[in-house]
Amino acid sequence: MSALQLDHITKSFGATQVLRDISLDVAEEEFVVFVGPSGCGKSTLLRVIAGLEDATSGRVVIGGKDVTDTPPAKRGIAMVFQSYALYPHLDVEGNMALGLKQAGEPAATIAERIATASKMLELGPYLKRRPSELSGGQRQRVAIGRAIVRKPELFLFDEPLSNLDAALRMATRVEIARLHRALGASMIYVTHDQTEAMTLADRIVVLRDGVVEQIGSPMALYNNPANQFVAGFLGAPSMNFLPSGPLGARGAVLGIRPEHLMVADKGRIAGQITHVERLGGDTNLIVVLPTGETCTLRLFGQHDYSVDAAITLDYDDRHAFAFDAKGARV
Secondary structure, eight states: EEEEEEEEEEEEEEEEEEEEEEEEEETTTOEEEOSTTTTTTHHHHHHHHTSSOOOOOEEEEEEEEEOSSSSSSGGSEEETTTTOOOOOTTTTHHHHHHHHTTTOHHHHHHHHHHHHHHHHTOGGTTTTOOOGGGGGHHHHHHHHHHHHOOSEEEEEEETTTTTTTTTHHHHHHHHHHHHHHTTTOOOEEEESOHHHHHHHHHHHHEETTTEEEEEOOHHHHHSSSHHHHHHHHHSSSSOOEEESSGGGGSEEEEEEEEGEEOOTTSSSSHHHHHEEEEOEEEEEEEEEEEOOOEEEEEESOOEEETTOOEEEEEEEEGGGGEOOTTTTBO
């Protein structure tokens, strides 16, 4: 049985259509990430699943039950928000317990679930603290713990790491992945950060303008993108797009990932280095071509290149992608 089925979901706000005929099956215990630029419809789609927005047409099925017209509280979901949404007057224990108390769960059950969740999230020392006494990362863990204690059929995460600094985002990302393995739960996660999508997902759903551009595992999308948009959205640094005519490729645009470019004495791409990014383990070179386009070359390790130096690059044809003038894969 699927954990979630979306059956031809559309959503309009007045004359503006923000979701266009979206269908998706999420398996039990699967971690699916919705990713795309701001305004693509990913958060609206999550809110339709949660019942916070009504679908204009289509069906939402959770755990085999049609919940399209079911209120959010009865859908068997738990949602973790970007803003944490903790009650400031309650301590950590009170925030985690509130939903269970409202559902009429016995005190012994509430205590057991809070103990289990706080151990998983290392929140034991903070149970009597209020949100104002916690760091951003600790508040986010409380929000996750509040979802865990409910034992939902489906976890929904709406950009939960956006308010954290870079180091804390990475640590919390690892924590969410560990929790997914430990809980064996089905999770839907919304982000605009392709790194989060690539590192967390079993499958990624790439959205643009309310349309699903491609669905697949992170490596399937990275290695075999359906179109130029998907190719450019996934990967950091992003894929280079160059006019293919002078380079002999089919299609209007040639796509080459930075790690697939190489320095060559007689390469097909000539240019000038405009910037050098020394990252320690990697070195990125930003190169401007005579046509005015720029491309990024990613080299493993530390390299000594100078700004304004001339350089020639080449690539293995097996790692090149061709796209037509509309961005479709050739």
